[in-house]
Amino acid sequence: xxxxxxxxxxxxxAPKPQNRTDSLAxxxxxxxxxxxxxxxxxxxxxxxxxxxxxxGKEQTMEVKIKNGRGYKKVTFRNNAGRKIxxxxxxxxxxxxxxxxxxxxxxxxxxxxxxxxxxxxxxxxRRTTRRNNVIxxxxxx
Numbered sequence: 001x002x003x004x005x006x007x008x009x010x011x012x013x014a015p016k017p018q019n020r021t022d023s024l025a026x027x028x029x030x031x032x033x034x035x036x037x038x039x040x041x042x043x044x045x046x047x048x049x050x051x052x053x054x055x056g057k058e059q060t061m062e063v064k065i066k067n068g069r070g071y072k073k074v075t076f077r078n079n080a081g082r083k084i085x086x087x088x089x090x091x092x093x094x095x096x097x098x099x100x101x102x103x104x105x106x107x108x109x110x111x112x113x114x115x116x117x118x119x120x121x122x123x124x125r126r127t128t129r130r131n132n133v134i135x136x137x138x139x140x
Contacts, residue, residue, distance in 0.1 A: 040100055041066045050076075057084065061109050063091070063099070070096055074112035085116040 042065040050057045058077040064070055072095075075086040089112055091099075098105055 039067060042070070042099060055079070061112075063108075065091065065096055065099060068096065070099075072109060072112060074109055074116050076116055087112040087115040 042063065044063045046061045048059045048061075050059045056079060058081075060073075060075045060077070062073040062075070064073075070091040071088050072091055073086065073088040076084040078084055095105060095108065
């Protein structure tokens with residue numbers, strides 16, 4: 001366990017673990033397969049009520065990071081609690097690093113909100129059988 005060097009200094013030499021649980025109990029044995037190097041986890045859920053066109057919607061913004069990977073998610077629900085729109089995007093390494101450093105990221109949910117706000121069904125184009133004329137709802 002202890003070894004003496006030429007300068008008569010004591011140095012602690014960590015013993016090899018006998019089983020898998022010893023590697024977790026021994027802080028000097030870091031190269032074990034059981035010890036995770038990047039075990040950062042983060043979870044944040046924010047819920048807001050958004051009023052538009054006389055109707056209230058519930059907007060939920062969520063960020064989850066576990067073991068170096070994570071995602072950001074925006075969900076809209078109506079008054080009945082049914083999901084109207086949602087979008088999930090993976091976080092890149094720059095965003096994960098800034099969240100680990102407890103920095104504010106302006107516009108983090110921008111791409112998710114753009115997708116959810118523009119997810120309304122576009123005007124349908126249909127073809128009549130008689131003369132194959134395309135009829136659209138917008139007469140410009």
